Amino acid sequence: MWGELIQEVRVAQTGVQILFGFLLTVVFTPRYAELEATDRAIYITTVVLGACATGALIGPVSLHRLVSGRLVKPQAVRWASRMTFIGLVLLLATMTSALLLILRVATHDGYVPYLVAAVVAWYLLFWFGVPLWTRHRYTAR
Numbered sequence: 800m801w802g803e804l805i806q807e808v809r810v811a812q813t814g815v816q817i818l819f820g821f822l823l824t825v826v827f828t829p830r831y832a833e834l835e836a837t838d839r840a841i842y843i844t845t846v847v848l849g850a851c852a853t854g855a856l857i858g859p860v861s862l863h864r865l866v867s868g869r870l871v872k873p874q875a876v877r878w879a880s881r882m883t884f885i886g887l888v889l890l891l892a893t894m895t896s897a898l899l900l901i902l903r904v905a906t907h908d909g910y911v912p913y914l915v916a917a918v919v920a921w922y923l924l925f926w927f928g929v930p931l932w933t934r935h936r937y938t939a940r
Contacts, residue, residue, distance in 0.1 A: 818893060818897065859878075899915045
């Protein structure tokens with residue numbers, strides 16, 4: 800289970816690190832000074848969420864390194880799994896916040912919250928809904 804978990808973390812970790820790196824550059828662009836107060840607040844929230852997601856998704860690697868060889872693999876797998884789940888939830892929040900900011904700045908239209916909500920529903924369906932349905936449907940009782 801440890802190997803599978805680390806592979807899953809590698810995929811999510813790469814995505815969150817790229818997103819976080821991009822977010823860090825935004826504040827240094829000339830357009831940042833022109834953002835409304837609400838958009839700046841969304842940006843700051845997005846950066847903090849991205850930092851937290853990055854920390855949660857890197858956590859399992861650190862956990863493995865610090866407990867390796869201590870005969871606590873079952874406990875380490877449980878904790879790493881929890882960190883990964885928290886990281887995915889934080890990644891969902893980061894992507895939602897980033898999408899909200901980008902669409903607000905790009906369009907200034909009233910439909911933006913509805914579009915963001917639709918994308919979040921899409922993420923929820925494929926990240927949590929389908930996996931939970933599959934677990935329920937195909938797990939032996």
